[in-house]
Amino acid sequence: MRFDPMLGGGSGDGKLLKAIWDELNEKPATYLDVPLFRTYMERMTQLQITEKLAILADAAKYDASCASSGTVKRSSSKTGGIGSTEGMGICHAYAPDGRCISLLKILLTNSCIFDCHYCINRKSSNVRRAKFTAKEVVDLALNFYKRNYIEGLFLSSGIIKSSNYTMEQMVEVARSLREDHDFRGYIHLKTIPDADPELLEAAGRHADRLSINVELPTRAGLAALAPEKSQDRIEGAMGGLKTSILDGKDAKKKYRSAPNFAPAGQSTQMIVGADAATDSDIVRRANGLYDQFGLRRVYYSAFSPIPDASAVLPMQRPPLMREHRLYQSDWLMRFYGFAPQEVVDAAEPNGMLPLDIDPKLAWALKHRAQFPVDVNSAPKAMLWRVPGLGTKAVQSILRARRWRRLRLEDVGRLTVSITKIRPFLIADGWSPGGLTDMEHLRAMVAPKVEQLELFA
Amino acid sequence: MITARLSAEDDFDGWRDQCRGLLRIGAKPEDVIWQVGDTPTDLFAATAKLSAPIGPAIGVPPEFVNLARSVICHTDPKRFGLLYGLLTDIKARRRRMDDAADPVLRNLHDMAKHVRRDIHKMRAFVRFRRVEQDGAEHYIAWFEPEHHIVRTNAAFFVRRFAGMQWSILTPQISVHWDRQTLHEGPAARKEDAPSEDVIEDQWKTYYGSIFNPARLKVKAMLKEMPKKYWHNMPETALVSELIKSARGREVSMIEKEIVPIAADTLASLKSEANRCRRCPLYAPASQIVFGEGPENARIMFVGEQPGDQEDLAGLPFVGPAGQLFNAALAEAGVDRAQAYVTNAVKHFKFKPQGKRRIHDKPNVGEINHCRWWLKREIDLVQPDLVVALGATAARSLTGRNIPITANRGQVFESIEGVPVLVTIHPSYLLRLPDAQLAEQEKAVFVEDLRQTKAMVERASAQGARTPA
Numbered sequence: 001m002r003f004d005p006m007l008g009g010g011s012g013d014g015k016l017l018k019a020i021w022d023e024l025n026e027k028p029a030t031y032l033d034v035p036l037f038r039t040y041m042e043r044m045t046q047l048q049i050t051e052k053l054a055i056l057a058d059a060a061k062y063d064a065s066c067a068s069s070g071t072v073k074r075s076s077s078k079t080g081g082i083g084s085t086e087g088m089g090i091c092h093a094y095a096p097d098g099r100c101i102s103l104l105k106i107l108l109t110n111s112c113i114f115d116c117h118y119c120i121n122r123k124s125s126n127v128r129r130a131k132f133t134a135k136e137v138v139d140l141a142l143n144f145y146k147r148n149y150i151e152g153l154f155l156s157s158g159i160i161k162s163s164n165y166t167m168e169q170m171v172e173v174a175r176s177l178r179e180d181h182d183f184r185g186y187i188h189l190k191t192i193p194d195a196d197p198e199l200l201e202a203a204g205r206h207a208d209r210l211s212i213n214v215e216l217p218t219r220a221g222l223a224a225l226a227p228e229k230s231q232d233r234i235e236g237a238m239g240g241l242k243t244s245i246l247d248g249k250d251a252k253k254k255y256r257s258a259p260n261f262a263p264a265g266q267s268t269q270m271i272v273g274a275d276a277a278t279d280s281d282i283v284r285r286a287n288g289l290y291d292q293f294g295l296r297r298v299y300y301s302a303f304s305p306i307p308d309a310s311a312v313l314p315m316q317r318p319p320l321m322r323e324h325r326l327y328q329s330d331w332l333m334r335f336y337g338f339a340p341q342e343v344v345d346a347a348e349p350n351g352m353l354p355l356d357i358d359p360k361l362a363w364a365l366k367h368r369a370q371f372p373v374d375v376n377s378a379p380k381a382m383l384w385r386v387p388g389l390g391t392k393a394v395q396s397i398l399r400a401r402r403w404r405r406l407r408l409e410d411v412g413r414l415t416v417s418i419t420k421i422r423p424f425l426i427a428d429g430w431s432p433g434g435l436t437d438m439e440h441l442r443a444m445v446a447p448k449v450e451q452l453e454l455f456a
Numbered sequence: 457m458i459t460a461r462l463s464a465e466d467d468f469d470g471w472r473d474q475c476r477g478l479l480r481i482g483a484k485p486e487d488v489i490w491q492v493g494d495t496p497t498d499l500f501a502a503t504a505k506l507s508a509p510i511g512p513a514i515g516v517p518p519e520f521v522n523l524a525r526s527v528i529c530h531t532d533p534k535r536f537g538l539l540y541g542l543l544t545d546i547k548a549r550r551r552r553m554d555d556a557a558d559p560v561l562r563n564l565h566d567m568a569k570h571v572r573r574d575i576h577k578m579r580a581f582v583r584f585r586r587v588e589q590d591g592a593e594h595y596i597a598w599f600e601p602e603h604h605i606v607r608t609n610a611a612f613f614v615r616r617f618a619g620m621q622w623s624i625l626t627p628q629i630s631v632h633w634d635r636q637t638l639h640e641g642p643a644a645r646k647e648d649a650p651s652e653d654v655i656e657d658q659w660k661t662y663y664g665s666i667f668n669p670a671r672l673k674v675k676a677m678l679k680e681m682p683k684k685y686w687h688n689m690p691e692t693a694l695v696s697e698l699i700k701s702a703r704g705r706e707v708s709m710i711e712k713e714i715v716p717i718a719a720d721t722l723a724s725l726k727s728e729a730n731r732c733r734r735c736p737l738y739a740p741a742s743q744i745v746f747g748e749g750p751e752n753a754r755i756m757f758v759g760e761q762p763g764d765q766e767d768l769a770g771l772p773f774v775g776p777a778g779q780l781f782n783a784a785l786a787e788a789g790v791d792r793a794q795a796y797v798t799n800a801v802k803h804f805k806f807k808p809q810g811k812r813r814i815h816d817k818p819n820v821g822e823i824n825h826c827r828w829w830l831k832r833e834i835d836l837v838q839p840d841l842v843v844a845l846g847a848t849a850a851r852s853l854t855g856r857n858i859p860i861t862a863n864r865g866q867v868f869e870s871i872e873g874v875p876v877l878v879t880i881h882p883s884y885l886l887r888l889p890d891a892q893l894a895e896q897e898k899a900v901f902v903e904d905l906r907q908t909k910a911m912v913e914r915a916s917a918q919g920a921r922t923p924a
Binding site: 049050051052054057058060061062075076077078079080081082083084086090091092093094095096097098099100101102104105106122128140143144146147148149182304320399400401403404406410411413414 | 477551554555556557559562576579580581582583584585586595597612614615616617619620635646653655657658659661662663665666667668669671672673674676677679680689691695698699702733734735736739771
């Protein structure tokens with residue numbers, strides 16, 4: 001409410017206020033504006049939060065993950081609290097970088113006692129620093145959530161004082177949201193590998209997902225660019241989380257009332273293009289991580305030039321397409337039945353996946369002897385390998401072909417485009433003939449250089 | 457012709473009941489006119505009226521029911537007939553639903569997909585604004601869905617925001633949740649919803665900050681967030697500016713490392729400094745108060761920080777201390793117009809106290825952040841002598857704490873290696889309670905200034921620098 005000196009503050013001392021007002025009016029106006037000053041502190045507080053938000057969201061944007069899916073279903077209708085998770089995450093907005101904004105992704109602080117070269121928040125970087133209190137993060141998350149801006153919170157942090165101190169603060173945010181505010185939305189906590197197991201335990205009780213970043217694809221890369229971090233400690237902590245997550249699941253099977261432990265599992269992220277690791281190295285490492293730690297996801301973050309970058313780093317960003325191709329290869333292993341070695345086979349001799357065509361097409365072009373595939377009789381696993389056929393299209397084909405013999409145009413209705421598929425498929429009334437073995441096939445099926453490659 | 461009536465655009469139950477009756481009498485799909493609401497739209501409407509519910513439940517595959525539930529919410533008026541057509545087909549050929557490649561089925565699947573997408577986008581893009589009514593919070597949103605999905609979708613918002621009182625207003629209907637029950641209301645207008653919410657500024661700040669300018673993918677954004685939703689989403693106001701500035705921001709991220717910012721005139725340096733965000737002092741201050749004076753000045757005076765009047769005027773040393781400074785310069789025979797006058801800290805730091813803004817001493821962090829600009833000023837002006845007025849200036853220039861009373865009149869060296877003469881800050885004279893003491897101190901100050909003049913003259917006589 002604005003202070004109106006002519007009305008007084010309702011406390012009966014209108015005369016005094018009138019006197020002040022008269023006195024003020026004798027002086028030149030400008031900043032001697034009483035109503036303005038009344039709200040000065042208020043405005044400063046909001047301004048400070050907004051300003052910190054700008055710094056701490058900016059610092060978090062280098063993290064690729066924003067997923068809010070894969071957790072247990074929760075709703076607030078029974079408790080009258082706030083928030084729900086429905087299995088599938090929702091992207092509440094998209095930024096011009098094409099990325100989904102699903103979570104409030106911020107750092108608790110961007111001050112850090114570590115000096116990792118690829119990180120904008122490293123000790124020797126000259127960025128502005130800021131720190132939120134736990135309560136400020138809680139209020140911000142709730143304010144955003146209640147306006148339907150977000151699915152929940154993804155909290156990460158630079159390390160201040162000690163790993164334990166930092167982790168305690170992060171756990172406090174999650175605890176307060178869950179216990180003080182009955183918040184039932186999604187929470188992802190970035191976990192600090194060196195923190196005490198009890199803190200990780202508490203984090204897992206409140207959060208849907210925990211993650212520890214392996215940071216770089218190779219041990220040598222980590223040693224060179226993040227000298228204070230150790231692959232053994234990181235993997236040790238990931239192993240610990242895996243055990244806790246499995247224990248939690250087991251307990252849940254026996255007792256329905258058993259507490260959840262990170263029901264959306266754990267994930268990790270590695271930075272692509274900051275060190276010399278090839279796509280083959282990365283694919284192998286990712287596969288190892290999936291196997292060893294039961295990860296839900298491995299995220300790839302194309303190293304982007306950061307302000308105040310360290311001189312050790314390349315000045316050029318890797319092509320964005322590289323990150324995309326790595327995600328595609330990740331999909332091939334997780335959903336299309338490709339073995340890691342087969343994905344590696346799709347790479348060029350220098351160990352890099354081709355940028356102009358997707359890895360499945362690259363693999364098919366190298367293994368033409370296995371094509372064409374008869375759409376009316378081939379097994380599912382083989383249909384999955386046809387370039388341009390996704391898992392959904394394969395599902396529809398399998399069902400439809402029980403009903404009728406499929407022609408090429410039938411397949412066309414089930415997929416986005418037929419041009420890429422045609423040379424690899426036999427359908428009723430269609431055979432690619434010599435097309436499959438043609439020398440110029442790659443040029444024919446490769447997408448016309450047009451969109452994203454321009455930016456690469 | 458048979459007219460089948462439905463009570464609302466998304467009346468799935470009504471449609472199902474009508475179908476039961478139609479199937480029983482063996483109505484052909486092409487003979488049925490579907491109509492929503494009571495007003496007859498067709499001349500033959502009254503000829504054969506069906507009364508619901510009619511006929512027994514019919515067994516259909518569950519996936520047909522799922523499909524129909526979605527398709528019913530579509531805006532296409534042909535949907536009721538198409539679904540009934542498929543239903544009659546299914547009665548004849550049970551496996552019909554499996555034939556995903558069938559054009560009619562494909563069409564219906566596409567319609568269902570559009571509806572599901574609209575449902576999903578509504579969950580994503582509804583934006584509540586908070587208002588307070590009688591001390592209670594009420595969250596209100598205005599949304600324009602493409603299909604008839606609001607009723608179907610309300611349950612989601614109940615599950616998610618059970619503890620909140622909220623309303624979603626749309627051009628077709630409005631739904632209200634009072635933390636117990638869901639109520640349905642009439643169509644609403646955009647003006648019925650609040651037009652702003654204080655938190656939106658923070659949300660926009662977040663949206664602008666989380667965006668990585670090094671990876672511009674506008675097509676990907678537009679695919680998932682089509683423009684038709686934009687006008688009800690506060691953050692989209694930023695999009696065009698973010699795209700425009702992206703390449704520049706990325707380039708500046710890179711160039712900042714390769715070439716240090718290279719302003720080569722005081723004017724361009726000043727305009728760069730206008731955007732300074734190195735420390736938080738820029739926020740409450742009115743403007744930056746940059747140095748003033750010729751680029752070839754031989755003396756540079758460095759004060760502490762702008763005061764209240766300097767902050768309003770945007771010029772250094774124009775307030776009470778500045779007037780005293782001018783008088784002393786005149787007395788010492790130094791022409792201020794020939795000197796470069798600036799401050800160690802370029803923004804006014806203050807504490808609000810009642811109606812006034814009280815000067816607050818800058819801390820070492822702030823001094824150090826601002827030292828960047830002072831160094832650039834020294835590099836450009838290349839003075840023969842810098843005069844540090846007061847402790848803050850001395851600290852900034854030399855990087856050490858120099859007690860003024862013990863060292864005034866003495867010459868030190870700045871971090872750059874320029875000679876620095878240390879003296880008091882003129883405001884010190886203003887604070888002395890004893891008029892006589894103030895007079896004495898002022899005389900010493902004038903003497904310090906005379907000394908600077910002498911030093912510079914000596915320096916130029918020795919050819920330290922050719923006068924311009």
